[in-house]
Amino acid sequence: MIRKLFMPCLAAAAGLIVLAPWLINGAPVESTMGFVQKIFYFHVPSWMVMFLAAFVCGIASAVYLFSGRPGADRLASAAAEVVAVFGLIGLVTGPLWGRKAWGVWWQWDARLTLSLVVWLMFVGYLLLRRYGGSGANKLAAVLAMFATLNMPFVYWSVNVWRTVHPSTAVVTTLGPGMRTTFWWCAIGFITLGTLILAVRTRLETDQARLDDLYLKLED
């Protein structure tokens, strides 16, 4: 089962690695920012995966908190790790873009600061689960719900507050050359993120099964 899931995961990643640079190189150079704008094609998709995983984590945490389903807790834990991984990509690629486009690595404006805070909340969720001891899963679920509630603020921050970050309208107003490249990368990242989430959830399920077996061995 795992191997069946892992192969499409690798194929999606390989397809993206092989074709994305070709598409990105062929996409038009943006008039104001120039060549560095091409970071956009994997910076934004990594945030898209982070956002989707954050919502999965938040909703699964709410289900676990109110219904006590262990499967929902395992899904939330797997999704939080995907948030941490793809959020890290976004947080590193963004400053590399900003250094050239804005002249600074980092700017403490609403979008960047909120993104960092939300990412730290999900890292906190993972640390709480890892080192929090018994009962930490429920505390972590509450933290994940509040972290997820921040996501709409992160998304709308560029439209509501004055910020150096491009607005959300950028994606919807892309020209034909940029649009194809962007959606190729976005779909590739989302496919990869989904498959990673599926495999990671399977790992959580296997770990729970192993814990049960150890309990039976102790009896």
Added chain:
Amino acid sequence: MFSLLTTQELVPFTPGEVLPAAPLVMTAYAFAWLVVFFYMRSMWRRLERVERDIASATRQLAERRP
């Protein structure tokens, strides 16, 4: 933010000072794929270890049964 918008002094442009974009794009692209690669490798290793432990625990349980 406002410190960026308010000009404190005027500095003349020096040719050759323009930051090249290609190394930044390449670094960002390489970083993204290295993170994904190492994360997938770590996940794969954890899966193998858990599957091995499950097989071992199942075997021990089976040996205990009369």
